[in-house]
Amino acid sequence: MPDAGTSRARYRRILRFASIYIAQAWWYELVLPRIGLAGLAARGRARRLTRIAQRFHVLAVDLGGLMIKVGQFLSSRLDILPPEITSELAGLQDEVPAVPFPAIRALAEAELGAPLDRVFAWFDEVPVAAASLGQAHRARLAEEDAAVVGFDAVVVKVQRPGIQAIVDVDLAALRRVAGWLSRVRIVSDHVNLPILVQEFAETSLAEIDYLQEAANAERFADDVADDARVDVPDIVWERTTRRVLTLSDVTAIKVNDVEALRAAGIDPSAVAAAFAQAMFEQLFGRGFFHADPHPGNIFVTPAAAAPGGGADAGAPPWRLTFIDFGMMGQVPDGLRDGLRRLLIAVASRDGTGLVAAIRDVGVLLPSAETTELERAMTQLFARFGGMGFAQLRDVDPNEFRQFGEQFGEVVRSLPFQLPENFLLVIRAMSLTSGVCSALDPEFNIWDAVEPYAGRLMREQSGNLVQDLAQRAVSIAGLALGMPQRVDALATRVEEGRVAVTTPALDRRLARLERTGRRIVSAVLFAALFVGGILVLPANGVIGTVLLIASALPLLHALFAGIAGRRGPG
Template identity: 70%
Template sequence: MPSIRRGRSAPAPGAGNTRARYRRILRFAAWHLAVTWWFELFLPRIGLARVAARTRSPRMQRFARRFHVLAVDLGGLMIKVGQFLSSRLDVLPPEITEELEGLQDEVPPVPFPAIRALAESELGFPLERAFAMFEETPLAAASLGQAHRARLLPDDADEFGIKDVVVKVQRPGIGAIVDVDLAALRRVAGWLSHFRFVSERADMPALLEEFAQTSFEEIDYLHEAAGSERFAADFAGDVRVQVPLPVWERCTRRVLTLEDVTAIKITDVAALRAAGIDPAAVARVFAAVMFDQLFTNGFFHADPHPGNIFVTPAPAGAGEHPWKLTFIDFGMMGEVTASARTGLRRLLIAAAARDGKGLVAAIRDVGVLVPAADTVELERAMTHLFARFGGMGFAELREVDPREFRDFAVEFGDVVRSLPFQLPENFLLIIRAVSLTSGVCSSLDARYNLWDSVEPYAARLLRDERGNIVQDAARQAIDAGGLALRLPGRLDGLITRAEEGNLPVANPRLERQVARLDRTARRSASAVVFAALLIAGALIRADDSALGNLLMAASVVPLFHGLWVGRRGL
């Protein structure tokens, strides 16, 4: 009889009943949103920005620790959120990324009897009739399922051309858990929609529904098997990439059997060096492969966190490329429409050329910026950004004086808040893929410079974009001709308005600074009146309680006025 290798499995934590799970997620979100509002919005509004800045680091540490506990205890989609945050090494502070890094590997496994029961129910027969060997101890435990090594029966191995496989089995009851998590996240998205800065730039409920659709696709393993085949077809013949193929006869909606291709985890720098593989070279190839998916193929892996990417050393004498990037877990895949892909390619080309104006135009084409927006100040800010920080790697940026970053962030933030940015629904997965890619590359090489990968890739894209030079020249000639025809009328109108004294001169930056000074002056005056009435009332109250109480109550009026002025300025 075929043998089943036995081992120990740690107990999985109970998620509790769905109502308790829902309430726990909402309590966590409500508390931390309230804390963020108090320190990051309210205190700066009343002149206590230094207090917020001084407590920011310990607050981030507390948030990360508490979220870590919540995610490990509950599992489900909370693990997905934590994995995303832990991979943002290039943006988020180490207080958050270091605390959440362990979420990539510490998801508790489900006890094997429950896994066996689900797998046999899905396959329709005992594991011994499907596999010659099936390890009880999981190879990896993820938020939605866990993977076990197995070996096909000899006849099946001959038929499929595969001997060793990895069997991914869904966590029992994960469908109900995903439903609860999505319900809680929908509620949180509704709360965020009440923040004007958020609601003006993203339709949070719509983005959440996009995330929900992706989550439902992730727990359909037949969808994942089809994704792996399409991804493999996109990189067929590419010496840089390896993809495990599915064994369709052993696949269902909740059980997935794939060729075993696991090797060195991509962020295991010590293991890479021990195998004679340069981590910096891995970072460059990984970035190029992700660029190909996003900007060329239009079908991309939207969850490239370190647990889903391996580096597989090639056999001795394999040729020009001594190792391959091995992608697994194709449950979360994204597609870029042809028009969006064109806009993204132009954006990449403009970024590589340090072209602030071209970058803003590409952002508009992609749909991130409302077409009617006045972009003069944004173009100036982008030009300044490229002039000062363009071409710097992650390590170089860390060495820049924090005060310089702070000053630029204040100025750039004013520009961004004044423009009608929006987040198209189909960009959620693109942003996730780019963010995770940047984080993985930075962890492989602290001095990794994304520009080194962007510039040659963008140069090739630029050659492709130009295509027919005659068409480009004709288009530019038509644009120039139209401008020449419109120019006399525009000049005549401009001269007429100047003669009538009706020619406005706009300086958005100056206007914002004047408005900010005006709000500050009015808020300061309100604060002085508030303090005077409050102190006077407290002093008089000892001799005349009625008058003292009246003055103290009246002090609320200038207090509310000062807060209202500050709120309108946000």
Template identity: 60%
Template sequence: MAAEPFEAIRAAAEAELGMPLDVAYASFDPTPIAAASLGQAHRARLTPAIGADVGLMDVVVKVQRPGIEEVVAVDLAALRRVARWLMRVRVVRKRADVPELVEEFASTSLQEIDYLHEAANAERFDADFASDPRVTAPLVVWERTSLRVLTLSDVTAIKVTDVAALEAAGISPAAVADELARVTFQQIFVHGFFHADPHPGNIFVTPVTDPGGPGEPPWRLTFVDFGMMGEIPDTLRAGLRDFILAAVGRDSRGLVTALERLHVLISATDTDELEHAMTALFARFGGMGIAELQRVDPRELEAFARQFGETIRALPFQLPENFLLLLRTISLVSGDTSALNPEFNMWDAVDPFARDILSPSGIDSVRALGKQAVSYATTLARLPRRIDELAERIDRGQVAVRTPDVDRRLGSLERTIGRAVSAVVFATLLFAGVLLMPTVPVLGWVLMGASVLPLLHVALTWRGR
């Protein structure tokens, strides 16, 4: 995005700090090192007095763009209007509380333009990893920080996905990928407080030129930009752990149960088809990394996606609080790790974490008996519950005799309705993205990118009509 004229940035910073820039800083570079939709960053040097007090001189100063609060307010009003319109569509209303999702996004956006909140996030993140020498965050210079100006120690180093620079520094990109995945799971499942914008520009690999001791690593991961953070309550964290354990164990029933516990899948619904689809998914693609998936015949992936999509659309899914940020984080980290190591497999990164979760309860000793024994034990343990669930579905009238001809006609009607709904959602997302592009390009691109999913559904189901 185009940088704001320096005179406007100077005026905004001086008004916020209550003093001229040449008094607040010993020097201030007028050329920004980064310019985003909400603000831009400049290098500067602290005055000798403040530098001696905090123990550093080189800093990066983030200054909010003038008038950005009004722009954000207008954009959020437009999104709220779109959300109210979408809630008139029954299929959407059944599966998600769109206004609630917009309010969650609004809360995150307003926090992003509050630099005092970002500074507090940076210190909390740093405290979470205080005992981990592999992870660092910049130091906040509170003497030069306010609502719209944020001053941090300059921690610029090797961009996390710059493979050539990492190799030139003697750092293994594959090792960085492994460490990044570990740190991400640590944030999500242990701290419950995670960086929700881990794109390559927000993570550096910092070489340690003079390791201080035997436990000192030769490099560190340095995170910056803590405006967008996610928080996971204990109940959600427990559900996520169940989900991870089920995924690692290729337990399709356990995965469905975890989705119900996470409130992603509304309970009291017939989930047999989803369980069968997950079993097929694990059997064919379980454990594959991105590089392996790329070698699968695209026609096979398309056929499976169409079949799996029909199952997903038939069930009442919804997105709980903070799930959008969590999905964004996992998606970005997956892209980072794949750029570092095309053969990187997220299953391998999750497996040690799952074992750490299991070890306190002693289940590791059971797993040592072999996968087959565990599979038998799990099946037997689930049998009484499956019988109870069958009885409950009979009581609720959810067990039905399937008639192929009627099912085929109803399926055709459902697909037609599904295509119509997807077309409406596509048009809405695309229109909203186009409207937001001039003022908030990032959000505009996100909405326009999201519109591709319902468009693909229309195209694929129309081809297979």
């Protein structure tokens, strides 16, 4: 376990890194544009952002703990972070040097209350996998335990010694940084960082509680019990504690090992389609989903290699076996309905419907002006809708860049908020797309989405009559109230009391007004400064007063408007 001095040093290192690059971003993105040097800030932006991401990559690998998971999370936020950052962090892997076996042995024996050679018939000292929060070892159960559970080959996950203290330090540092950033209005308008960090904290703390992971695995197994395509390892509860998890060894073909799949007579494109459908069912159907479906957590198990060997008549010749249930997501009924509408809008290439579904899901604040976003989505579907991954790779990169330049600022300027667990939905879908494209370069996500969306539409058709009745009542109410509303509007027009609200114009006028005030301050600064220099030789006192006084309008010219971008202190 890290001592107090090590923990303080870790905490300070994270805060020091964050403060340096927050200050740098503030200077380049807020200050320089306000003094007419926006071009200077823009010229080096790509190189500057890449350097920041590279240095965070180094920091994350060096520190381990939650920092690697923070980097993985940032790499998936294509909506709010520039590609220079997301692409650099995309290769960040949760692989760290293994903990020496004596420390693992000591922790496992303390948790299980007995020596390992008495609990297990065999225990491999070399880990099969080592991650930032724990590591896994193969083992064989003792005869009496194997007789009870019906198998002897197991994998034992052991938590890294001292990881709880490291997680606590990392979360404290992240909360501090989130507090800093939430005071900057340009950040707080887009995302509620304290809530975001709290959700990340809950997920991380659940991930190091192996009793919770075991319960998740059993719940997931119950959910997919009727799905012949999906399998889950069995939990050995007698050899499981909060920091040690023992489960059946289900190691098989890694889901993205295309050569091994073909050697086993398995079509990778069929695996891609089945994997996409399995994830859609979890996300949009059951609402309890695996939030970390990267290739290391999914195996393809041929029927002959499954427990019991062979397969029942009519059963699929292989199964998708999910492991590692530490990071699971839940979608409440209301959010799941919104996600279904979103999926249907995507399947029907309906840009306006997609934006409406995004608003209904709660990702966009009600005040968001979405006209430009609707236009962007409509053009996106018109140009790229229906294309598979291979076709998208053939598109001229300049076309993507032009589209991004045209609409990227629109997306980043919108006031986003993130419903509970929505980040895990984004993560799961992003990883699913990556796995499918690795399995089959010709994989077309539209082909996977459309049948599922069609099924959702058929399932919802039972509510069609009720929905139509509600709409009829609503329209009738509007019709009955229309004469009074028209009469009231005519009266207001006659009296000159009609006002037109134009938020975009109001914002532009406000910016112009602030700019005008800063120009006046700049002129006043120049006058006082030059006057002070001229007067100084003749009258030192008055010259000094003028020079000191010139600092006030200078400060206003430089920083006016920044306060307007900040939230409450």
